[in-house]
Amino acid sequence: MFDIVIIGAGPAGGSAAIFAAKAGKKTLLIDNDKSMTKRAWMENHYGIMEISGPDLIETGKKQAAKFGAELVEDQVTNVTKTEQGLVVETAEKGSFEAKHVILATGAVTALAETIGLKTKDGTEPRIKTIVDVDAQGKTNIDGIWAAGTCAGVSVHTIITSGDGAKVAINVISELNGERYVDHDVLKTN
Numbered sequence: 162m163f164d165i166v167i168i169g170a171g172p173a174g175g176s177a178a179i180f181a182a183k184a185g186k187k188t189l190l191i192d193n194d195k196s197m198t199k200r201a202w203m204e205n206h207y208g209i210m211e212i213s214g215p216d217l218i219e220t221g222k223k224q225a226a227k228f229g230a231e232l233v234e235d236q237v238t239n240v241t242k243t244e245q246g247l248v249v250e251t252a253e254k255g256s257f258e259a260k261h262v263i264l265a266t267g268a269v270t271a272l273a274e275t276i277g278l279k280t281k282d283g284t285e286p287r288i289k290t291i292v293d294v295d296a297q298g299k300t301n302i303d304g305i306w307a308a309g310t311c312a313g314v315s316v317h318t319i320i321t322s323g324d325g326a327k328v329a330i331n332v333i334s335e336l337n338g339e340r341y342v343d344h345d346v347l348k349t350n
């Protein structure tokens with residue numbers, strides 16, 4: 162049983178996986194390698210002078226793995242509820258049990274619709290449909306959250322990655338029963 166399964170390893174999902182794994186949560190990141198960010202070149206991501214989309218994604222996946230996140234390349238086909246929690250079904254690699262699921266599927270909401278998540282019209286350019294989430298990132302199904310482009314935030318890497326972190330922190334806080342903060346302190350001599 163994973164604490165948190167994240168679907169989509171773009172900036173939103175990758176960032177969520179870093180926070181979840183670093184918090185000691187058993188984390189799985191599943192991705193089908195169709196990120197829109199693979200075509201991007203960034204010069205507006207705070208703290209990074211310039212980076213290609215593929216490099217940003219690969220670095221994010223490596224960071225998540227460094228903290229213990231497991232990575233699986235596959236297409237998620239459905240998420241269903243059971244008495245124990247949630248079951249994430251994939252096309253080729255079988256099913257994974259989870260306490261919480263974060264959808265970070267970018268511009269694609271087909272999976273959300275298959276799951277039965279409530280959707281609504283998008284407001285950002287070229288984003289037709291988004292998952293209907295509350296301010297925390299919760300969807301209409303208990304235990305399923307959404308972050309990044311599929312949750313309707315502005316389509317920029319600094320914002321989608323920040324939204325992934327925000328939603329992960331909310332999930333971690335719910336699992337811990339108290340607000341969670343992740344601060345490392347600079348060591349001085």
Ligand SMILES: Cc1cc2nc3c(=O)[nH]c(=O)nc-3n(C[C@H](O)[C@H](O)[C@H](O)COP(=O)(O)OP(=O)(O)OC[C@H]3O[C@@H](n4cnc5c(N)ncnc54)[C@H](O)[C@@H]3O)c2cc1C
Pocket residue numbers: 168169170171172173174191192193194195196197198199200201202203204205206214235236237238265266267268269272308309310311315316317318319321
């Ligand atoms: C050409 C282009 C240029 C851009 N330039 C910039 C720029 O200069 N600056 C900037 O800030 N932003 C830029 N962006 C926007 C940036 O890419 C997005 O803001 C951001 O990366 C979206 O992040 P995301 O994680 O929400 O979605 P994505 O990066 O699209 O990630 C979603 C992931 O979910 C996966 N997925 C979807 N469905 C499933 C499923 N069923 N099972 C498994 N995996 C699934 C996809 O494969 C993908 O990897 C650009 C975008 C494009 C297309």
